[in-house]
Amino acid sequence: MNARPLPAPAAALLLLLSQAALAQVPHTEMQRCRALADSTARLACYDALAAQPARTPAPPAAAATPAPTATASPAAHATEFGRASSGPDSVESVIPGAFDGWAASKRFKLANGQVWQVADGSSAFYNLRDVKVRVKRGSFGSFYLEIDGVNQAPRVRRVE
Numbered sequence: 001m002n003a004r005p006l007p008a009p010a011a012a013l014l015l016l017l018s019q020a021a022l023a024q025v026p027h028t029e030m031q032r033c034r035a036l037a038d039s040t041a042r043l044a045c046y047d048a049l050a051a052q053p054a055r056t057p058a059p060p061a062a063a064a065t066p067a068p069t070a071t072a073s074p075a076a077h078a079t080e081f082g083r084a085s086s087g088p089d090s091v092e093s094v095i096p097g098a099f100d101g102w103a104a105s106k107r108f109k110l111a112n113g114q115v116w117q118v119a120d121g122s123s124a125f126y127n128l129r130d131v132k133v134r135v136k137r138g139s140f141g142s143f144y145l146e147i148d149g150v151n152q153a154p155r156v157r158r159v160e
Contacts, residue, residue, distance in 0.1 A: 029049055030049070032045065033045035033046050033049060081114070081135065081158075088137075089136065089137045090134050090135060090136040090137060091112070091114070091134070091135050092132065092133070092134045093110035093111050093112040093114070093132075093133055093134075093135075094110065094111040094130055094131065094132055094133065095108055095109075095110060095111070095130070095131050095133055095147075096111050096130055097129065097130065098127075098128075098129055099126060099127075099128040099129065099130075099131045099147075100125065100126060100127060100128075101123070101124045101125040101126045102118050102122070102123060102124060102145075102154055103118065103123040104118055104120070104121050104122070104123065105117060105118055106118045107159065108133075108145065108156075110133065110135075113160075114135075114158060114160065115158070115159050115160035116135060116143070116145060116156040116157065116158055116159065117156060117157055117158075117159045118145075118154045118155070118156055119142075119154075119155045119156055119157045120154055120155040122152065122154045122155075124150070124152050124154075126147075126149075126150060128147075128149060128150075131147055131148055131149070132147075132148040133145055133146065133147050133148070134146040135156065135158075136153075138155070142155055143155065143156050143157065143158070144156065
């Protein structure tokens with residue numbers, strides 16, 4: 001049987017997951033396993049560490065707590081959605097009038113006044129009217145336009 005190397009994205013994901021799991025094991029326990037000469041005993045030691053329940057890190061030293069600030073209303077958060085890194089995970093609105101789909105760089109003006117532009121190379125064609133949409137926050141600062149009745153969600157960025 002020929003073993004093939006993992007694709008780079010899969011290898012990177014496994015590396016990140018293993019580092020996160022090992023970050024919760026105290027360094028001294030890892031050194032104890034590493035010092036074992038017998039490979040079977042070393043593997044058993046690592047397996048035992050992996051089977052231990054996850055440890056929660058100790059709380060940081062008492063830090064100064066910030067003074068309470070006035071919280072913005074949900075409507076204020078919605079107007080800043082797509083511009084600020086904090087706030088709601090999604091915002092719902094409507095694309096008024098005819099909706100014929102999208103292509104790269106197409107802009108959508110939502111009923112709430114926000115303007116979003118397709119940021120990926122996808123395209124799709126539809127014949128809808130006054131369609132309800134949700135702009136949903138993705139990972140690494142990305143946003144996706146979920147459209148009612150459509151099973152695709154183009155990546156978008158806010159332009160206005």
